[in-house]
Amino acid sequence: MKLIKLITVLAIGLLLSLQAVSAGTGLAQEKSEDGRFAVVINAKNEFKGEGKDARDAVRRLFLKDASTWSGTKHKAKAFDRGAKDDAHISFVTDVLEMKESELAKHWIMVKQKSGETRPREVDSDRSLFKMIAKYDGALGFAETSSLEDLPEGTKVLFTFGEPEKK
Numbered sequence: 646m647k648l649i650k651l652i653t654v655l656a657i658g659l660l661l662s663l664q665a666v667s668a669g670t671g672l673a674q675e676k677s678e679d680g681r682f683a684v685v686i687n688a689k690n691e692f693k694g695e696g697k698d699a700r701d702a703v704r705r706l707f708l709k710d711a712s713t714w715s716g717t718k719h720k721a722k723a724f725d726r727g728a729k730d731d732a733h734i735s736f737v738t739d740v741l742e743m744k745e746s747e748l749a750k751h752w753i754m755v756k757q758k759s760g761e762t763r764p765r766e767v768d769s770d771r772s773l774f775k776m777i778a779k780y781d782g783a784l785g786f787a788e789t790s791s792l793e794d795l796p797e798g799t800k801v802l803f804t805f806g807e808p809e810k811k
Contacts, residue, residue, distance in 0.1 A: 681789045682732045684740070684802045685774065689781045691717050692802070699803050703784060704741055708751060709761050719782030723764035724773055726786070736786045739806035774799055 684703055686692070692714045694702050705711040706721040713720050726733040728745065737743055743751070752763045767773040770791040777783040778798030789804060 681804050682735050682786055682806065683789050683792060683804045684736075684784060684786050685777055685792075685795065685799050686784045686802045687719075687777055687781050688798050688800045690714060690719055690800075692719075695803075700740055700805075703802065706784060707741065707764060709755055709759075714782055717782075722780045722783045724767045724776055724783065724785035725764040726773075727766055727768065732786050732788055735806045740786075770794065 684699075692699075692702065693716060702711075702715055706714065707723045707725075709723075711721070726736075728734075734745075737745055737748055741748065755761050755763075765776075767776060767785065770787045771794065773785045773787055774794070774796050777785050778796055784802070786805075792801065795801070
């Protein structure tokens with residue numbers, strides 16, 4: 646009887662682990678091969694900023710301090726990754742120049758002030774790229790190793806840092 650219970654518990658644990666991995670909850674996150682990430686935008690976006698200007702624009706748009714891309718008519722639509730995703734961790738520290746706790750406080754304040762919510766989380770690069778290709782003002786970030794699958798309708802705006810050590 647104890648053996649049956651043990652086998653049942655192990656089977657349930659394995660099933661839950663597999664479901665969590667397939668849902669992208671961070672239990673089996675893959676590391677970027679080169680430790681670098683890229684901000685990806687819609688190819689129709691005419692934004693001309695480079696370097697610090699591009700980073701500042703992405704920061705303002707992602708944090709919803711601005712709603713349209715500078716010099717364009719495109720309304721921004723940002724996409725995020727899960728909090729345990731290396732791309733998210735690096736984006737928060739390197740591009741937003743914040744800690745995760747500061748970002749959480751920011752979203753509470755934004756919700757209270759304007760009713761806006763944080764950017765939608767997308768669980769895979771493939772889904773992210775499809776969403777960015779769909780919306781003219783879209784932006785998101787991904788590992789540079791996944792850029793070989795970058796579909797038509799998207800382009801890289803800039804690359805950034807390494808993942809935070811866990």
